[in-house]
Amino acid sequence: MSAAELERxxxxxxxxxxxxxxxxxxxxxxxxxAARADVVHRLVQEIANLAADxxxxxxxxxxxxxxDLALPDQLRVVxxxxxxxxxxxxxxxxxxxxxxxxxNAL
Numbered sequence: 001m002s003a004a005e006l007e008r009x010x011x012x013x014x015x016x017x018x019x020x021x022x023x024x025x026x027x028x029x030x031x032x033x034a035a036r037a038d039v040v041h042r043l044v045q046e047i048a049n050l051a052a053d054x055x056x057x058x059x060x061x062x063x064x065x066x067x068d069l070a071l072p073d074q075l076r077v078v079x080x081x082x083x084x085x086x087x088x089x090x091x092x093x094x095x096x097x098x099x100x101x102x103x104n105a106l
Contacts, residue, residue: 054085
């Protein structure tokens, strides 16, 4: 898995949700009991954890901002951090799979 493939997966998810307003973020994700915003924030946290591991740094909690419209930007940032950390191809593949699974869950 390459950085470009992860970036493409993130780009697809951002295109899917980037235009959503608050009511769509608050709606329940497909086949689950969590709000779509919660599902995306969990993805952001997971990718941030992968980036911290790749950097050899401690994991930190990604803040849940008051405005869910910021989630696509948070996703872009943590994905860029993961790539900048020089993550191994298997880690990039795991991150891309998580992004794809999240897209399907929304």
